[in-house]
Amino acid sequence: MSSHDEERQLLAEADRRALHYLDSIATRPVFPPLAAIAALRAFDEALPEDGSPSSQVLQRLDDIGSAATVASNGPRYFGFVIGATLPAAAAAERLVLAWDQCASSFDNSPVADTLERIAGRWIVELLGLPSSSAVGFGPSATASTLACLSAARRALLARRGWDFDGDGLAGAPEVRVVISASCHVTVQKALRILGFGIKRLIVAPTDAQGRIDPTQLPELDELSILCLQAGEVNTGEFDPFAELIPRAKAAGAWVHVDGAFGLWARASSSAALADGVELADSWSTDGHKWLNTPYDGAMAICRDADALASAMN
Numbered sequence: 001m002s003s004h005d006e007e008r009q010l011l012a013e014a015d016r017r018a019l020h021y022l023d024s025i026a027t028r029p030v031f032p033p034l035a036a037i038a039a040l041r042a043f044d045e046a047l048p049e050d051g052s053p054s055s056q057v058l059q060r061l062d063d064i065g066s067a068a069t070v071a072s073n074g075p076r077y078f079g080f081v082i083g084a085t086l087p088a089a090a091a092a093e094r095l096v097l098a099w100d101q102c103a104s105s106f107d108n109s110p111v112a113d114t115l116e117r118i119a120g121r122w123i124v125e126l127l128g129l130p131s132s133s134a135v136g137f138g139p140s141a142t143a144s145t146l147a148c149l150s151a152a153r154r155a156l157l158a159r160r161g162w163d164f165d166g167d168g169l170a171g172a173p174e175v176r177v178v179i180s181a182s183c184h185v186t187v188q189k190a191l192r193i194l195g196f197g198i199k200r201l202i203v204a205p206t207d208a209q210g211r212i213d214p215t216q217l218p219e220l221d222e223l224s225i226l227c228l229q230a231g232e233v234n235t236g237e238f239d240p241f242a243e244l245i246p247r248a249k250a251a252g253a254w255v256h257v258d259g260a261f262g263l264w265a266r267a268s269s270s271a272a273l274a275d276g277v278e279l280a281d282s283w284s285t286d287g288h289k290w291l292n293t294p295y296d297g298a299m300a301i302c303r304d305a306d307a308l309a310s311a312m313n
């Protein structure tokens, strides 16, 4: 058998196993049985001297691995905020895996570049955000928040005449960050990675539903970033954007909205929940929750397209 035939057979076998797994989702326990978890020990062997036949690797992965999955790729999962994959998205993912594109630029992949541009335009239109916004695709809302917050800091410092790219942060004017008391842990993670310092974050008090209380909004100025939330992870609530954002903008602050799942309310019959969110400067959201695309896929959206591009290029 030629190696080409072997490759085709192996891919067909992977597909057969994948379809079998999908069929099992309707009946398998959502969380794997303890015995299946204990059986994962079989993977933990010393680094082998020699490789194994590909079909054997696939079989082990399926026999031991499939049994120890959380069946979140279906309608019976009610755990964290995690979406299943719709058939159309799963099918597209299969084809795209065969393409194996480096989607970094037009030269590396004309089709990826074209599809990203069109998808970005559609996303902005669906979400009712400014049409000039840049949309960057990345792995997670976490990474998208990181991208937006780096754009925010760089832009606020540039308005003060500070050259962030050249001089970095040593001696720079301090950019203050106001977060919600019920802000998602990944926003704090992004801020920490960027060097904002968890202890220096200013916390805006929230009501019982996790919404920032506008009467207690900390003071903001032209060196402030205000992080708001569309979709609090425990209550599903939205910050009162129409009230908060105009105040922040009047003070010269940058407003970022973490809308990992909730921003998509804008494209639903519940759009009114996020009224005023379009007034912000940047937004992060992902596809692998409410849109039911496969992991990973997310978008960093920024009103000032140059600010995002120059921070991340």
Ligand SMILES: *Cc1c(COP(=O)(O)O)cnc(C)c1O
Pocket: 081, 139, 140, 141, 142, 143, 184, 186, 187, 231, 232, 233, 258, 259, 260, 261, 285, 286, 298
């Ligand atoms: C899930 C979630 C995130 C993080 O999203 P990832 O795409 O998994 O990084 C951030 N904020 C909120 C409110 C979330 O629900």
